[in-house]
Amino acid sequence: MKILRKFICSLLAHRNAILTMHSMAQRFTLVVLVLITFGCSDFVEVDPPRNTLVSETVFEDPSTVQSALANLYYSMREERGMVSGTFGLTTAMGIYSDELDYYGFEANYSQLYNHNLTAGNDIIMAWWSQAYRLIYGANAIIEGVESSSQLTTMEKNSAKGQALFVRAYIHSLLVSLYGEVPYITTTDYLGNNMVSRMQEEEVYQNIIGDLKDAIVLLEGFEPTSHERAVPDQYTAKALLSRNYLYIGDWEMAATLATGLIDVFSLEPNLDQVFLKDSPETIWQLKPEEGFNTKEAEQLIIPAVPGQRYALTDDLVGSFEMGDLRSDHWMGSVSDADGTITLHYAFKYKADLNETTSLEYSIRFxxxxxxxxRAEARVQMGDIGGAQQDLNAVRNRAGLPDTMADTLNSLLDAIYKERRVELFAEQGHRWFDLKRSGRANDVLGEQKTNWKDTDVLLPLPEAELETNPNLLPQNAGY
Known part of the structure; x- marks a missing residue:
């Protein structure tokens, strides 16, 4: 088993995309799946009895099914994917938009920062490949538990619900970044290798369908741990609310957000919002014991020079006078001469290595x-309700009630509030600029090489060569 795992991991190092593994025999699909998706990490190893196919054992024992799910979450956090705290959306789309300045020398990140991105960019390829590996792993769990004869109905439902959430979550990021993408729902890698891209509207309908199913399946499911590290029905509702907002279904976005607001509560102490036991957290990725977040490691500047990222002056200047978030969620450091002062995101404050884990990587x-809900309400004409929701966030930050009282002024106020509340968190700023149609106006003034086609990333060149059905490439690349 270990020799085979090393062989498969070697293949993976040369070709990340699971969809293009032509040479694997069909009868070894699930064996390859488990080894590729899970076996290259030491986080959890699932070794079946000798002479028994992995596909016959993993989905007959609830503990091994949970191990497979845990590895999906581990892969999100640790691998070079969109959700990773090291290589993911927070830093990459922070420098792509107007949140972060980049001081490093790595060519792939410089392309993002300078908006001269090419289809051969390694980050773009890594995100695409890891995304579809996660989706493939989620599909394998869905198919496996459906055919299991040993799992209880609750065990099947909870595993399938989590996997459907993962499938929807990753597709939601893909469509936001790349536009039209395939929506993969099977483990038939040969068939998947021939897929074409779907229109964005169809992708969103698939996302919504998966999340609706996940919510039903996760009804009554309570993770054994109360650390909010396992997706449940509330996590699926949070993602569904976000996607309804993105497609302009204001009523459903507001309804789902209301359901979550009725269950969770805002943490009043800004210094405790990002601690692992914050009552505000809906879902977070748990690090290995004794470690904290990669976000803190990436974003906190220990000294100048030596920084890789820093908050842009434009972002720092966007905070209102008296906004406590500028004091509690931002730090600053100067060079030895005191001539240069840079600001950094200080939401996550704990060192990566600690005797105990104090902070987890929050996703919702x-x-x-x-x-x-504020944005959805104002779009539906509920000015008072929108003000109330906006003020809940503003007041927590020490700010007075908003003075905005018209549709346009409230929308502007909400977008501004999203910027200062959600900065340096999983690319929210970029997605807001893109979905609101303001990317050209905002970034056109700040990014020398900005083009209106930059609202979408290019599909990886290697994927287009492997599967011509993905053509045409996004405009501008």
Missing amino acids: RLAEQYLI
Whole structure:
């Protein structure tokens, strides 16, 4: 088994995309799946009895099914994917938009920062490949538990619901970044290798369908741990609310956000919002014991020079006078001469290595839901309700009630509030600029090489060569 795992991992190092593994025999699909998706990490190893196919054992024992799910979350956090705290959306789309300045020398990141991105960019390829590996792993769990004869109905439902959430979550990021993408729902890698891209509207309908199913399946499911590290029905509702907002279904976005606001509560102490036991957290990725977040490691500047990222002056200047977030969620450091002062995101404060884990990597939290409902309400003409939601976030930050009282002024106020509340969190700023149609106006003034086609990333060149059905390439690349 270990020799085979090393062989498969070697293949993976040369070709990340699971969809293009032509040479693997069909009868070894699930064996390859488990080894590729899970076996290249030491986080959890699932070794079946000798002479028994992995496909016959993993989905007959609830503990090994949970191990397979845990590895999906581990892969999100640790690998070079969109959700990773090291290589993911927070830093990459922070420098792509107007949140972060980049001081490093790595060519792939420089392309993002300078908006001269090419289809051969390694980050773009890594995100695409890891995304579809996660989707493939989620599909394998869905198929495996459906055919299991040993799992209880609750065990099947909870595993399938989590996997459907993962499938929807990753597709939601792909469509936001790349536009039209395939929506993969099977483990038939030969068939998947021939897929074409779907229109964005169809992708979103698939996302919504998966999340609706996940919510039903996760009804009554309570993770054994109360650390909010396992997706449940509330996590699926948070993602569904966000996607309804993105497609302009204001009523459903507001309804789902209301359901979450009724269950969770805003953490009043700004210094405790990002601690692992914050009452505001809906879902977070748990690090290995004794470690904290990669976000803190990436974003905190220990000394100048030596920084890789810093908050842009434009972002720092966007905070209102008296906004406590500028004091509690931002730090600053100067060079030895005191001539240069840079600001950094200080939401996550704990060192990576600690005797205990103090902070987990938050992916969904309640403040976003208040701002989702505020935006949905104003779009439906509920000015008072929108003001109330906006003020809940503003007041927590020490700010007075908003003075905005018209549709346009409230929308501007909500977008501004999203910027200062959700900065340096998983690319929210970029997605807001893109979905609101303001990317050209905002970034056109700040990015020398900005083009209107930059609202979408290019599909990886290697994927287009492997599967011509993905053509045409996005405009501008």
